[in-house]
Amino acid sequence: MDQHQVVANWKGNMYFEADAPGGMVKLDAAEDVGGQNKGNRSKPLMLVSLAGCTGMDIALLVQKMRIEVAGISIEVTGYLTDEHPKIYNRVHVLYTFKGDNVDREKTEKAVNLSFDKYCGVIAMFKSFAQVTKEIRYS
Amino acid sequence: MDQHQVVANWKGNMYFEADAPGGMVKLDAAEDVGGQNKGNRSKPLMLVSLAGCTGMDIALLVQKMRIEVAGISIEVTGYLTDEHPKIYNRVHVLYTFKGDNVDREKTEKAVNLSFDKYCGVIAMFKSFAQVTKEIRYS
Numbered sequence: 001m002d003q004h005q006v007v008a009n010w011k012g013n014m015y016f017e018a019d020a021p022g023g024m025v026k027l028d029a030a031e032d033v034g035g036q037n038k039g040n041r042s043k044p045l046m047l048v049s050l051a052g053c054t055g056m057d058i059a060l061l062v063q064k065m066r067i068e069v070a071g072i073s074i075e076v077t078g079y080l081t082d083e084h085p086k087i088y089n090r091v092h093v094l095y096t097f098k099g100d101n102v103d104r105e106k107t108e109k110a111v112n113l114s115f116d117k118y119c120g121v122i123a124m125f126k127s128f129a130q131v132t133k134e135i136r137y138s
Numbered sequence: 139m140d141q142h143q144v145v146a147n148w149k150g151n152m153y154f155e156a157d158a159p160g161g162m163v164k165l166d167a168a169e170d171v172g173g174q175n176k177g178n179r180s181k182p183l184m185l186v187s188l189a190g191c192t193g194m195d196i197a198l199l200v201q202k203m204r205i206e207v208a209g210i211s212i213e214v215t216g217y218l219t220d221e222h223p224k225i226y227n228r229v230h231v232l233y234t235f236k237g238d239n240v241d242r243e244k245t246e247k248a249v250n251l252s253f254d255k256y257c258g259v260i261a262m263f264k265s266f267a268q269v270t271k272e273i274r275y276s
Contacts, residue, residue, distance in 0.1 A: 002218040004182040008189035010210035016193050018186045022168075022178035027190035028160060034198070040160035042190025043259055044142040045183050048156045051146035052165035052180025055154045060172070072148035080140040085258040088142075120223040121181055128265035
């Protein structure tokens with residue numbers, strides 16, 4: 001069974017430095033809640049994880065399926081519950097493909113493969129959130 | 139309703155740069171799976187998110203409850219399923235408090251408050267994983 005490990009070390013106030021696969025991540029709260037804005041907010045890193053997971057699927061598939069694109073962006077919006085503990089109970093993933101005459105059939109197929117089948121982070125999110133997707137071309 | 143948003147932009151191969159609250163995050167795969175190791179692996183960022191979320195709760199509570207500690211570290215280990223999509227179905231959170239004569243009753247109370255009540259990321263993880271905790275003093 002594969003496993004991943006991270007270690008976050010407290011550096012005073014609300015600031016942490018986390019050793020993680022691929023590099024150190026700085027974590028801090030915003031100034032209006034007592035932090036010093038010296039690093040990333042912790043909760044939105046879950047959305048970054050999702051964007052990266054599905055993004056890398058798409059990047060691989062675009063190359064494998066020989067889809068010509070000038071750019072790809074993945075925007076992930078997480079909507080928080082009002083009650084505590086605040087969780088993302090609704091998440092929207094917007095895939096934007098840039099370029100002239102991007103093959104819509106192939107890009108849709110790639111997005112569906114990641115969204116429904118390959119991306120483990122999206123699979124985890126589907127346990128607690130309503131996750132929706134959208135594709136745009138520009 | 140509060141919302142958080144991140145945007146990951148493809149920079150070629152498997153590499154993405156994500157704009158996120160608190161700063162840009164670089165995302166890349168390891169070299170043995172076709173990446174260039176120019177940034178963090180995407181899935182373990184979920185564990186970083188968890189470590190930061192509960193870590194900041196503890197940092198606040200330590201200050202509020204006047205617990206004297208020389209250091210705090212949060213180690214998070216995620217165990218992946220064998221089948222695809224690979225998800226973390228078991229997660230262990232190890233809280234280590236450093237210092238002489240750290241108040242064990244108060245630190246346990248702080249950990250329990252975050253683990254059971256305050257930390258939204260742990261609440262989300264509990265939807266898909268068996269999440270366990272452990273406290274050590276050193």
